[in-house]
Amino acid sequence: MHRVTILGAGKIGSAIAKLLCLTNDYVVCVGDTDTQALDRLSASLPVTTITVDVTDEEAIAQKLAGEDCVVSACPYWANPGIARAAAKAGVNYFDLTEDVTTTDTVRNIAAKTIAATTSEPIVFAPQCGLAPGFINILAHHLCCLFDKLDEVKLRVGALPQYPTNRLMYNLTWSTKGLINEYCNPCDVIHEGNRIQAVPLEELEHFSVNGANYEAFNTSGGLGTLCETLEGKVRTLNYKTIRYQGHRDLMAFLLGDLRLSSRRDLLEEIFEYAIPTTKQDVVLSFCTVTGWKDGQFKQVSDARKIYPRHLDQEQLTAIQISTAASLCAVMDLYLDGEIPHRGFLKQEDISLDRFLANRFGRYYNDATGAENHVPDAA
Structure with a gap:
């Protein structure tokens, strides 16, 4: 069982939690300041919840102790602090940001962390959603x-x-x-x-x-x-x-x-x-x-x-596409199919492996998608 903390209990964070919980392979904790959103999630999914301020890096780092991964489903401005907390806790980091400056900051955090670590390096994988992402x-x-x-x-x-x-x-x-x-x-x-x-x-x-x-x-x-x-x-x-x-x-x-x-x-x-x-x-x-x-x-x-x-709930297309992409990347990484440490570019991920993954398959189910990967023949 992989232990994952998702920060952000909004539309995308809740969709990520649902996809992970349905596999029975993940122990999921969701953190947010919105206690009502957390209560709704814990009432419908087997997740634990924590009330946490995503701007409090020290508090986040403490909450991440013993986790395998942290997922930021927060607004882009919160991601640098969460990435720094992940580095302090020695936890793999994944986010959905489209913001260029935020990604550059995460890259710098990754470089400093890998250069300074004496233990097994971790991965920093921003931009794991739809675009950028899939x-x-x-x-x-x-x-x-x-x-x-x-x-x-x-x-x-x-x-x-x-x-x-x-x-x-x-x-x-x-x-x-x-x-x-x-x-x-x-x-x-x-x-x-x-x-x-x-x-x-x-x-x-x-x-x-x-x-x-x-x-x-x-x-x-x-x-x-x-x-x-x-x-x-x-x-x-x-x-x-x-x-x-x-x-x-x-x-x-x-x-x-x-x-x-x-x-x-x-x-x-x-x-x-x-x-x-x-x-x-x-x-x-x-x-x-x-x-x-x-x-x-x-x-x-x-x-x-x-x-x-x-699981008796309608997820929107943007929830499915965004959450499935991040879950696929994290799943592939934890299964050893992305042998990478430090900063991960999305284009370093194999499309074949992505689409064969249990989460990536949602893209193969898309209307109009090819039944096979296109070639240049």
Whole structure:
């Protein structure tokens, strides 16, 4: 039995707890300051709960004594402190952050910890969700099918199935994280040069199975792929998928109304005015072009993930996709299938092993997913 502490009892943290508990292979503890959320979890799952302030590194380190792993399902700003607590406790660390600065901080913590440790090293695995996360594992796998790369394009969106407002959007995950992605610079590779692109720009339109979408630059989705593929590809970018018309309204709010400098106010407005939904869908699309055996080729992978019932509870598509990805990475690591210590890049994980994992299989069940891993033939 593996002992895991999950910090954060929100939508994603509770989904991670459920997936782990259903295996009967994990002893799960969930920590939060929200006692009502903890009570709901302990009433429905065989978990222990602790009330803990995620900004109190010493308290967290003490709570982690004897654990195998800690999972941060908290907002990105809490992750550096949790990573430092994991280092003090000698516990493997996993998170879901999309924030570039946070990931850099976790990398530095990992480097210092590995350099200073005299015991068995631990792993620091940020960005274990959907994007970054699964999409990076998938993209790197497709890249490895080619002798030489030209373009790598990643597109991901968590969308309402039935949009009714002018934004054509419902809140399905962290509002703070959403705004962060819309406002921060975007790492890309353009004409072979690693640069930072402007968020919300480079608008494009496309259709999948007859439905029309748009996509535009957002921050963080590439994870560490820019670093990994620098010097190997002409174009590499990540864009968020939305229904058409969303980008222009967001540009008005963030640009014309200058709410990019009032993020707390925008978060308050969104959570007041935009309803949440459990009727969502996650769409991922990755396409790679390059040369194989002297021929210029393209390989693509498109998937849709819908909500599903697990143990008499409906989990949303974003809960399933995010929680399953993190659980798969942690499960593979604890089973020795990711022989790694220190800072772990998502693209260092085998797609074949990920999809064969009991948690990763949720991506194989996705509507539109290939029954086999695409090849460049």
